[in-house]
Amino acid sequence: MSIEHLLENNRAWSARMERERPGFFKGLASQQKPRYLWIGCADSRVPANEIIGLPPGEVFVHRNVANLVVHSDLNCLAVLDFAVNALGVEDIIVCGHYGCGGVQAALQPTEGRIVDHWIRHIRDIAKHYKDDIEREPTATAQTRRLCELNVAVQVVHVRESPVLLAARSKGVQVHGWIYDVGDGLLRDLTPIVDEVRALEPSCRLS
Ligand SMILES: [Zn+2]
Known part of the structure; x- marks a missing residue:
């Protein structure tokens, strides 16, 4: 075209x-007065508005490789701050997807490209949840599990970000979802988010 x-x-x-x-x-x-903030993967198969059936004006969108929320990423933090404090979004959706190239790359040897620096964040998650991932019987299942765990960890990062902590009284809800590029369906990852939450050091300490 x-x-x-x-x-x-x-x-x-x-x-x-x-x-x-x-x-x-x-x-x-x-x-604009969107109710939702979407944090998703830059993958061309996961267009935010289209898969949740929302027209322009309804969802504020931030996308990067493998839907990461990194504490030092000023871009993502600025989006979070603007969405919560200026736009007043009520729900934040972190959406990953099966077949994510960024997540797959994190389970392969590094190729030394710029994107590998970014993917390093997912390698850390893979290392942290090694036993959990290796419980899956096949390489495909292991990658799918890491896709889910990655979403759950990013949800925790959003919830524990200075922006959300400072805006506690607003009652913004943070959700973890995963999208299957093979059937176009979204799945709620709340149970996995709760599992991961319980394993986070900050939670264990409190
Ligand atoms: Zn992806």
């Missing part, structure tokens, strides 16, 4: 939206 074709697509989409919901863009132009 050519670049020109994308611009044609856009004109057709804009016209269709305006036909179906007259005044849609004019309403959005004055403000």
